Amino acid sequence: MPSLFVIQGRDQGKRFELDAPCVGIGRDTTNLVQLHDTEVSRQHAELQWDSGRYQLVDLGSSNGSYVNGHSATRHDLSSGDRIQVGRTLMIYTASERPLPNDDSKVTIVGQGSSIRASRIVKAIGPEESSGLFGDPALSASNSPWLARARSNLQIMYRTALAVSHTMDIDQLLLRIMDLIFEWVEADRGCVLLVDRESDELEVKVRRDRQGGASRALSDESLAISRTILDYVRDNQEGVMTSDAREDERFDAAGSIIKLGVHEAICVPMQGRYGVVGIIYIDTFTPPGRVVQETSRNKFNEDHLKLMIAIGHQAALAIEDTCYYSAMVQAERLAAIGQTIASLSHHIKNILQGIRGGSYLIEEGLKAEDPEVTRKGWRIVERNQERISSLVMDMLTFSKSRQPEMVTSDLNEIVGEVLDLMRTRAGDAGVELVDKRAADLPPMTFDGEGLHRAILNIVTNAIDACAENQGSVEVATEHDSEQRRLRVIVRDTGVGIPREDLPRIFSPFESRKGSRGTGLGLAVSQKILQEHSGDIRVESQFGKGSCFVLEWPAVPPRDDHDFAGDTGGTARIE
Numbered sequence: 001m002p003s004l005f006v007i008q009g010r011d012q013g014k015r016f017e018l019d020a021p022c023v024g025i026g027r028d029t030t031n032l033v034q035l036h037d038t039e040v041s042r043q044h045a046e047l048q049w050d051s052g053r054y055q056l057v058d059l060g061s062s063n064g065s066y067v068n069g070h071s072a073t074r075h076d077l078s079s080g081d082r083i084q085v086g087r088t089l090m091i092y093t094a095s096e097r098p099l100p101n102d103d104s105k106v107t108i109v110g111q112g113s114s115i116r117a118s119r120i121v122k123a124i125g126p127e128e129s130s131g132l133f134g135d136p137a138l139s140a141s142n143s144p145w146l147a148r149a150r151s152n153l154q155i156m157y158r159t160a161l162a163v164s165h166t167m168d169i170d171q172l173l174l175r176i177m178d179l180i181f182e183w184v185e186a187d188r189g190c191v192l193l194v195d196r197e198s199d200e201l202e203v204k205v206r207r208d209r210q211g212g213a214s215r216a217l218s219d220e221s222l223a224i225s226r227t228i229l230d231y232v233r234d235n236q237e238g239v240m241t242s243d244a245r246e247d248e249r250f251d252a253a254g255s256i257i258k259l260g261v262h263e264a265i266c267v268p269m270q271g272r273y274g275v276v277g278i279i280y281i282d283t284f285t286p287p288g289r290v291v292q293e294t295s296r297n298k299f300n301e302d303h304l305k306l307m308i309a310i311g312h313q314a315a316l317a318i319e320d321t322c323y324y325s326a327m328v329q330a331e332r333l334a335a336i337g338q339t340i341a342s343l344s345h346h347i348k349n350i351l352q353g354i355r356g357g358s359y360l361i362e363e364g365l366k367a368e369d370p371e372v373t374r375k376g377w378r379i380v381e382r383n384q385e386r387i388s389s390l391v392m393d394m395l396t397f398s399k400s401r402q403p404e405m406v407t408s409d410l411n412e413i414v415g416e417v418l419d420l421m422r423t424r425a426g427d428a429g430v431e432l433v434d435k436r437a438a439d440l441p442p443m444t445f446d447g448e449g450l451h452r453a454i455l456n457i458v459t460n461a462i463d464a465c466a467e468n469q470g471s472v473e474v475a476t477e478h479d480s481e482q483r484r485l486r487v488i489v490r491d492t493g494v495g496i497p498r499e500d501l502p503r504i505f506s507p508f509e510s511r512k513g514s515r516g517t518g519l520g521l522a523v524s525q526k527i528l529q530e531h532s533g534d535i536r537v538e539s540q541f542g543k544g545s546c547f548v549l550e551w552p553a554v555p556p557r558d559d560h561d562f563a564g565d566t567g568g569t570a571r572i573e
Contacts, residue, residue, distance in 0.1 A: 001017050001018065001019060002017075002018040002054060002092070002093060002094050003015055003016060003017050003018055003092075003093050004016045004018065004033055004083070004090045004091070004092055004093075005090060005091045005093065005326075005330075006035075006088060006089070006090050006326070007089055007090065007091055007273075007322065007323050007326050008087070008088065008089035008196060008273065008322065009035070009037055009086070009087050009088030009089060009196065010035070010036045010037055010087075010088070010197070011035055011036055011037070011088060012196075012322075012326045013326040013327075013330040014330070015330060016032065016033045018032075018047060018054065020032060020049075021048070021049040022046055022047070022048055022049070023046065023047040023054075024043065024045075024046055025040075025044050025045045025046065025047065025085060026040055026041055026042050026043045026044040026045070026059075026061075027040050027041065027042045027044070028042040028043060031043070033047075035085070035086070035088050037085070037086040037087055037088045038086070039063050039086030039087055040061070040063075040085050040086035040088060041059070041061040041062055041063070043059050043061075044058070044059060044061040044065065044085050044086075045057060045058045045059055045061060045065045045085060046059060047077070053076060053077060053078075053094070054076075054077045054092070054094075055074060055075065055076050055077065056072060056074070056075045056077055056083060057073070057074050058072065058073045058074070061085070063085070063086055065083070065084070065085050066083070066084040066085075067081055067082065067083055067084075068081055068082050069082070069084075069273075069274070077092050077094070078092075078094065079092065079093050079094035080092070080093070082272075082273060084273075087196065087199070089273055168321075168532065169193075169204075169318055169321055170204065170205070171532075172314065172317055172318070172321075173191045173204055173205040173314070174205055176191070176205075176279075176310060176314050177189055177191060177205055177207045178207075179310075180279075180281060180307070180310070181207060181209060183306075184265075184281065184298070184299065184303050185283070185298040186209065186265075186281035186282065186283065186298070187208070187209050187282065187283045187284040188206075188207070188208050188209070188281065188282055188284055189206065189207040189208075189279075189280065189281040189282075190203060190205065190206045190207070190224055190279075190280045190281075191203075191204050191205040191206075191269075191277060191278070191279050191280075191314075192204065192224075192229070192277050192278045192280070193269075193276060193277035193318070194275065194276055194277055201229060201233075201277070201278060203224075204277075224280060225264075228241075228264060228266045228280070229266065229278060229280070231266075232266045232267065232268055232278055233268065233275060233278065236268055236270065236275060237268070238265070238266065238267035238268065238304055238307060238308040238311070239264075239265070239266055239267075239304075240263075240264070240265045240299055240301070240303070240304040241263060241264050242263055242297050242299065262282070262283045262284070263282060263283040263297060263298060263299045264280070264281070264282040264283075264299075265280070265281050265282070265299055265303060265304055265307050266278060266279070266280045266281075267279050267304070267307045267308045267310075267311045268308075268311060269311040269312070269314055269315035269318070270311065270312055270315055271312075271315035271316055271318065271319040272316065272319055273319060275315075276315045276318050276319065277314075277315065277318070278311075279307060279310070279311050279314070281307075283298055283299075347387070350383045350387045351383075353379060353380075353382070353383035354379075354380055354383045354384070354387075356376075356379060357376045357377065357378070357379030357380035357381075357383065358376065358380060359376070360372055360373070360375055360376025360379065361373050361376035361377055361380070362376075363376075364376055402530070403445065403446035403449055403527075403530050403531055404446045404448065404449075405444050405445060405446060405554070406444065406445075406446070406447065407442050407443070407444055407556040408442065408443065408444070408445055408447040409440070409442055410440055410443060410445075410450075410476055410485060410487070411436045411437070411440050411476055413447050413450060413451050413454065414436055414454060414474060414476055414487060415434075415436070416451065417451060417454050417455050417458055417474070418432060418434055418458075418474060420455065421455075421458050421459065421462060424459070424462055425462050425472065428462055428463075428465070428466040428469070429466070429469035430462050430465045430466060430469060430470060430471065430472055431470070431471035431472070432462075432471075432472050432474070433471055433472065433473040433474070434474060435473050435474060435475035435476075435488075436474070436475065436476045437475070437476045437477055437478065439478075440476055440478050441478065441555075442556055443478075443485060443553050443554060443555065443556070444554040444555065444556055445485070445531060445551065445554065446527075446530070446531065449527045449530065449531075450487075450527065450531070450549075452523065452524075452527065453523070453524035453527040453528060453549060454474075454487055454489075454524075454549065456520035456521065456523060456524045457487075457489045457520075457521075457524055457535075457547050457549065458472065458474060458489055459520065460520060460521065461489050461490075461491035461493065461545070461547070462491075463493075464491050464493030464494050464495075464544075464545065465491050465492060465493040465494075466493075467493070467494060468492070468493065468494070470491060470492035470493050470544070471491070471492050472489065472490070472491045472492075472493075473488075473489070473490045473491075474487070474488070474489050475487070475488040475489075475490075476488075478553060479553070480553075483552060483553045484550055484551070484552060484553055485550070485551055485552075485553045486548055486549065486550045487548075487549040488546065488547070488548050488549075489546070489547045489548075489549075490544065490545075490546045491544050491545055491546075492543070492544040493544050493545065494541070494542065494544075495539050495540050495541040495542050495543050495544055495545055496537070496539040496541065496545055497541050498541065501537065501539065504521055504537065505521050505522055505525045505535070506522065521535075524549070528549055528550075528551055531551040531552070532551060532552055533549070533550050533551025533552065534550060534551075535547060535548065535549050535550075536548040536550065
């Protein structure tokens, strides 16, 4: 069935199945494709079925309709076409057709065939990549052009590796800035991305070169000229200025001159669907020394061309990451929708418990019997905690979020979890053992998120030990060599059957019956993955389990060290 999938805009992640001969697109509720985009008209466009395919027809909308970046009033759609209305970008997928299959034309050669005449080339890793770019015997003195070409190819190869090895946009941008500063003698650099909601540029990564005369820059925030940013974004082209004072494109009274910028390169991050951001680097001369200093130029045309190529690579990676995030969000929401029946059953049990507790409270008040009243209140309180936990798990699992990274004490977080769980462990006859490391330094992580992840794991461990009244041991660990933080939760409970291990992190998988929602482990894994970490599990059925929560140890950030800093340390003037 044909469909529209929203990859950008307020409705990102939604998929609209197209099953009518005429499908409306707009803000009005009568449209099958209803969008919550203020720049989309109430009746913006229609998809009309004609001759076995859909045709996009603009209905005289205020901001127009676009297909693959071109304005369109009427356009026959093909699978993969990009439709943009307002700030919303959608991918059109036509009905799937089976691929032609003629296996008689494909022959798999047996082992008896000779391959000795062929040359087998092994896979090449990053450490062997330098050999790809020409004969090392051809030095720069023998062939300067070839040396530059080899250098440029190596930079693009390393950029492609950086792009392909991460799905984290912040880490990707940090690596891109590191590569740029290795290659060009820039004093300052910055990456700005376009915010989808406000359409404004926001600083994501900034970098200052450390050492020498540039060290003073690390005590200042980077002021970026709006003149040059506006020029690049409006013209969608990279620019280089070798002398800002003499460049006719920029007013000598503008901010680029006043900020002491001598040379600058600014390039758009041009992706498939438009400009997603800007990369900016410059050389800086303090305003008091502009006249006295006449240094050689550090930037040339090769730098500009390679910066444009790097910006394009980074933009494609960002678009792919956003598309992947939208797909993950859609799958997450679909999983919740498909399991609403089982959740309704679970909520019904909780409400029945609350109703029973309320009845006891009412009877105790009538009879003026405090013991019956207390018993009823304990039932209400227990079920209130269960429904609160259920709602928080659902919100955490369904919502895409960035961890709030602050300096925190892991031992303190784990201590709070242990204090919360002591009563539950005592009621179940389970021994709770504190094995926190004594020398754990403060680190940067989302304390609230990890508190919930650890709490879910410890709760499961206590429940697993309730039958045999075993023990739960909670330990913390800092691996300084591998730069990792760990929380280890060991229990002597019933263990997990081998056939169940691959499914324990799937949403709504639970072996607790009415006591569990099946979201606890899925939520914990999601929180660890948001920290670029994961959860490892070892379990032996009948003997117990060990859960290891592990993530990168990020030391507290020094506010005066801007090398590789992310966000908030640059301003646009």
